[in-house]
Amino acid sequence: MSSDGESTVAVKLFIDKENKRVLFAESDQDFVVVLFSFLTLPLGTIVRRLGKQSQVGCLDQLYKSVEDLGEDHFHTKPCKTMLLSPRNAAAGHLRRLKVQVDDIDQSQFYACSRHMGYFSSVPDVSCPFCFTNTMDKTIRDYNNPVEIFAKMRTKFIITDDLQVAPSSTGLMFSLMDKLELQEQENIEEVVLQLDSNKTVSLIARALLSKQPLTGLYFDVATTPDAATNVFQLLENLLVEVAQADEAEPMFKAIKMRLIQTNDDTLVLYAEVGHDFVELLFGLLCIPLGSIIKAYGEWSPNGCIDNLYKSANEEGCVKQECRSLLLSPKLPPFFGCSSNVLQVEELPPRRVNGYNHEMNPKNPVKVLVGHISRKVPQTLW
Known part of the structure; x- marks a missing residue:
């Protein structure tokens, strides 16, 4: 626990004193589940917690655009709240974390004081x-x-680039050899206590750096590389057809008008319809793990995809909980009509005697279902 009474998690760092780098870390499941919880966070939550300075592409500018738009530009007033403070569909699995990354109370809901049952x-x-x-x-x-999703083990090993594996003597010696450490006296063991602020800083570094633990401990400034590879859509996001006139595409084409320079080297701006804006704004609600699932990797600048790969390996995550991290879902009504990334949305819930969850985009009576449904055809 920190000096101000805030809950913390402990992680033991093995440090190369001569080269000022974290070699690897050792911890129990308390720290590991916090790491894996990063995959459940919506992009909008990450941008908000990083003070709109995530430096991930142009997500910060997208978030600021939603902030700056008046409420009359949205389908309903709550739509803006949904984008700026998106809910986490895996919230129930995160309540027992000793350090909470999201500052939104996920157990809080809202109801009418005059009509019971609807929320x-x-x-x-x-x-x-x-x-x-x-x-x-x-x-x-x-x-x-x-229950939390990490397996009940005594210790885990975490590399500087956030690869997670069950701890063993053989693994530690293997890491020593890989890192070419000949002299044990050059290794220092330090126990670091992580509170919510340090954990948020770790997220920022994991998104942009291959050495987030080193950067966190030595307080190294993190900036994205100048050259960033552009993501390539995987084939499973596109419909392969031999003849376009014999099959309907999975997604409707989104039209836009580009205004560019005379030499065609620079796009000045684009004129788009509501369908493209809805697609862009909807990205703020998408969980980080779903982005990695869709594209196969995170930006080459960061190492957050190593957490994704570790969650899919034996020994770290309970089998019944893997889908929460590898294919995280959207909360009810947080999807958009253009579900390009094919992220599944949970059905409406029941909460503490209130049986009917309302759609904030279109507040009409919605009965609770028992199977996942398609993304609603409503607009932000």
């Missing part, structure tokens, strides 16, 4: 019965926290 995950949703009243009564999800 929303975001405030200011209109009650379908009152019309003039909004759901402003705070309710809590009192369901017991579900």
